[in-house]
Amino acid sequence: MNATVGDRLLVHGHVVGQRNRSGEIIEIRGPDGGPPYLVRFDDGHTGLVYPGPDAVIEPR
Known part of the structure; x- marks a missing residue:
């Protein structure tokens, strides 16, 4: 899982x-x-997050 600043993190x-x-x-x-x-x-x-399998990153 990779992200950039400004992306959105969705945790189901x-x-x-x-x-x-x-x-x-x-x-x-x-x-x-x-x-x-x-x-x-x-x-x-x-908060500081270590995303698990229930998380998705949406690019900005």
């Missing part, structure tokens, strides 16, 4: 009733565009 809920989360990648800390990513989520909080 994997438990019944859990909603999807999405946010903008604001920093890439791994080599060659790899994780971990610093993400500003749509609800306003920022």
